[in-house]
Amino acid sequence: MVIAIGFEGSANKLGVGIIRDQHILSNVRHTYVTPPGEGFLPRETAQHHRKYVLEVLQEALDDAKISLKDVDVICYTKGPGMGAPLTVTALVARTVAQLYNKPIVAVNHCIGHIEMGRLIAGTENPTVLYVSGGNTQIIAYSQQRYRIFGETIDIAVGNCLDRFARLLKLSNNPSPGYNIEQGEKLVLLPYVVKGMDVSFSGILSHMEEHLSKWLDTKAFTIEDLCFSLQETVFAMLIEVTERAMAHVGSNEVLIVGGVGCNERLQQMMNIMCEERNATLYATDERFCIDNGVMIAVAGLLQYKSKGGTPWTQTTCVQRYRTDDVYVSWRK
Amino acid sequence: MKDSELIVQGAEARLYKGIYLERTCLMKERFVKNYRHPELDARLTKDRIRAEARAIIRAKSAGIATPALYLVDLERRRIYMEYIENSTVLKNFIDENISGKMDVVHLLDFIGRGLGTVIAKLHSMHIIHGDLTTSNILLKNNSIESLCNNQSGAEAQFVMIDFGLARMDSTLEDKAVDLYVLERSLLNAHCEVPELFSRVFHYYQQHYQNKKQCEEILAKYKQVQARGRKRLMVG
Ligand SMILES: Nc1ncnc2c1ncn2[C@@H]1O[C@H](COP(=O)(O)OP(=O)(O)OP(=O)(O)O)[C@@H](O)[C@H]1O
Ligand SMILES: [Mg+2]
Numbered sequence: 001m002v003i004a005i006g007f008e009g010s011a012n013k014l015g016v017g018i019i020r021d022q023h024i025l026s027n028v029r030h031t032y033v034t035p036p037g038e039g040f041l042p043r044e045t046a047q048h049h050r051k052y053v054l055e056v057l058q059e060a061l062d063d064a065k066i067s068l069k070d071v072d073v074i075c076y077t078k079g080p081g082m083g084a085p086l087t088v089t090a091l092v093a094r095t096v097a098q099l100y101n102k103p104i105v106a107v108n109h110c111i112g113h114i115e116m117g118r119l120i121a122g123t124e125n126p127t128v129l130y131v132s133g134g135n136t137q138i139i140a141y142s143q144q145r146y147r148i149f150g151e152t153i154d155i156a157v158g159n160c161l162d163r164f165a166r167l168l169k170l171s172n173n174p175s176p177g178y179n180i181e182q183g184e185k186l187v188l189l190p191y192v193v194k195g196m197d198v199s200f201s202g203i204l205s206h207m208e209e210h211l212s213k214w215l216d217t218k219a220f221t222i223e224d225l226c227f228s229l230q231e232t233v234f235a236m237l238i239e240v241t242e243r244a245m246a247h248v249g250s251n252e253v254l255i256v257g258g259v260g261c262n263e264r265l266q267q268m269m270n271i272m273c274e275e276r277n278a279t280l281y282a283t284d285e286r287f288c289i290d291n292g293v294m295i296a297v298a299g300l301l302q303y304k305s306k307g308g309t310p311w312t313q314t315t316c317v318q319r320y321r322t323d324d325v326y327v328s329w330r331k
Numbered sequence: 332m333k334d335s336e337l338i339v340q341g342a343e344a345r346l347y348k349g350i351y352l353e354r355t356c357l358m359k360e361r362f363v364k365n366y367r368h369p370e371l372d373a374r375l376t377k378d379r380i381r382a383e384a385r386a387i388i389r390a391k392s393a394g395i396a397t398p399a400l401y402l403v404d405l406e407r408r409r410i411y412m413e414y415i416e417n418s419t420v421l422k423n424f425i426d427e428n429i430s431g432k433m434d435v436v437h438l439l440d441f442i443g444r445g446l447g448t449v450i451a452k453l454h455s456m457h458i459i460h461g462d463l464t465t466s467n468i469l470l471k472n473n474s475i476e477s478l479c480n481n482q483s484g485a486e487a488q489f490v491m492i493d494f495g496l497a498r499m500d501s502t503l504e505d506k507a508v509d510l511y512v513l514e515r516s517l518l519n520a521h522c523e524v525p526e527l528f529s530r531v532f533h534y535y536q537q538h539y540q541n542k543k544q545c546e547e548i549l550a551k552y553k554q555v556q557a558r559g560r561k562r563l564m565v566g
Pocket of ligand 1: 340343344398415416420466
């Protein structure tokens with residue numbers, strides 16, 4: 001039996017999670033919420049993490065009913081993410097590793113989402129749609145790598161939803177995209193799919209350009225715009241996921257990442273899957289939103305297959321692609 | 332269309348083979364996708380059928396090997412075209428004849444030359460394919476025998492299909508992205524032959540008529556590629 005602890009802080013969520021082999025012992029998270037109309041900035045986010053990290057760590061240990069002495073391996077997010085917040089959690093992880101003389105494992109955040117999704121949802125070899133504030137990727141495993149079949153060629157889908165919500169000054173709690181409500185009239189928006197890649201920036205600028213006209217003339221309501229945005233961007237995502245599945249001959253899909261909690265997205269994916277006799281695997285917000293457990297899960301797999309990360313490599317990087325990681329733990 | 336039989340169910344279309352005006356014909360029907368809003372579905376389907384028809388006509392008139400267009404039926408979401416007899420999807424060809432095999436340099440070169448030349452021609456005509464993958468290219472079956480003695484005709488062996496995402500009035504950026512999409516799809520689908528894209532790109536540059544424009548596409552391509560590598564991925 002091996003106990004692993006994971007530290008995550010690459011964006012505005014601070015999380016610490018503890019697992020014993022494949023069992024989750026605790027999963028604690030604290031989110032930095034910004035006022036309506038504002039996004040989170042590196043400095044303030046790092047301050048938030050610094051302020052709460054020890055509290056979150058203690059709570060995770062209490063929930064798991066263990067102390068740091070019982071932990072066998074320390075895992076933390078190496079990247080990708082914002083530099084300052086990443087450094088905070090890495091510093092804590094490194095300190096704990098030194099104090100208790102434990103091995104440490106540097107984890108790629110995206111791989112964390114994937115491995116956690118595979119574990120929780122119980123799917124062996126799915127096509128993965130990874131959608132969050134900073135990422136939009138369609139991933140499939142082959143030959144020791146999670147290969148990116150499709151991705152956004154500009155901004156991430158979550159970023160697109162968040163920026164749109166900010167444009168309308170919707171609340172950021174729990175996340176701006178969450179407050180996108182349902183309208184009924186469909187506005188035609190730019191729909192940009194290139195192969196298995198997607199692009200969202202055109203939608204945003206189109207919205208910015210026409211927003212006041214649409215609202216002033218009462219042609220569309222705010223709800224209509226939210227509805228149309230959601231219908232359009234999700235349709236793009238389902239389309240490229242389906243294309244990737246057809247291309248690799250896969251019949252399982254896993255949705256991970258914060259946007260993956262969206263029920264309409266899951267519903268659309270489910271319809272697509274039913275129509276091609278495939279199965280959808282999704283997780284709920286405890287796991288699809290950034291958390292510490294995902295880092296522990298991926299870290300432990302890595303640890304069991306090739307041991308800890310050499311101390312000099314326990315750094316942080318803002319840019320760290322999913323396909324950079326050599327996946328030693330899979331066949 | 333007579334005697335039609337379903338041959339493939341693709342991601343967004345069912346493909347039938349049958350007889351139309353005494354010719355073997357392929358009918359591609361873009362079925363309703365229930366996951367998306369009906370209005371969006373109708374609009375996308377129409378756009379794509381139109382795009383496919385236009386691109387086929389334009390490519391054909393530029394001397395690029397594509398199936399001949401027979402008929403478009405927007406109402407029933409169908410397009411009818413020539414059925415390419417005795418051909419193999421390039422993806423399957425590579426999987427069977429190249430991946431993991433020895434002595435494939437000449438085969439790789441043949442594919443690189445064929446694809447590079449065809450794509451250069453398409454781009455010179457300002458046609459962006461929009462979904463360049465080895466699933467969307469057919470290779471004529473007799474081409475292997477003729478390949479050694481007739482290098483210059485390589486491109487005639489490669490038939491481009493699936494123009495639903497094609498665009499016409501193309502910018503440099505569009506062309507660069509088209510190449511980038513191809514590069515990544517080759518890397519993913521054929522990771523055992525990582526040198527494939529560089530072969531294609533080599534012949535692309537060699538056969539792109541307007542050298543100045545080709546330089547500009549190259550520069551744009553590097554930008555697009557760097558953007559992908561450098562993208563910050565927060566969250
Ligand atoms: N003209 C043709 N002659 C012979 N076979 C064809 C022809 N067109 C398509 N095919 C076969 O059908 C398959 C799918 O065709 P196509 O790529 O046009 O559809 P699709 O991938 O479902 O389309 P989309 O990507 O728009 O959903 C091809 O890989 C090929 O095997
Ligand atoms: Mg196709």
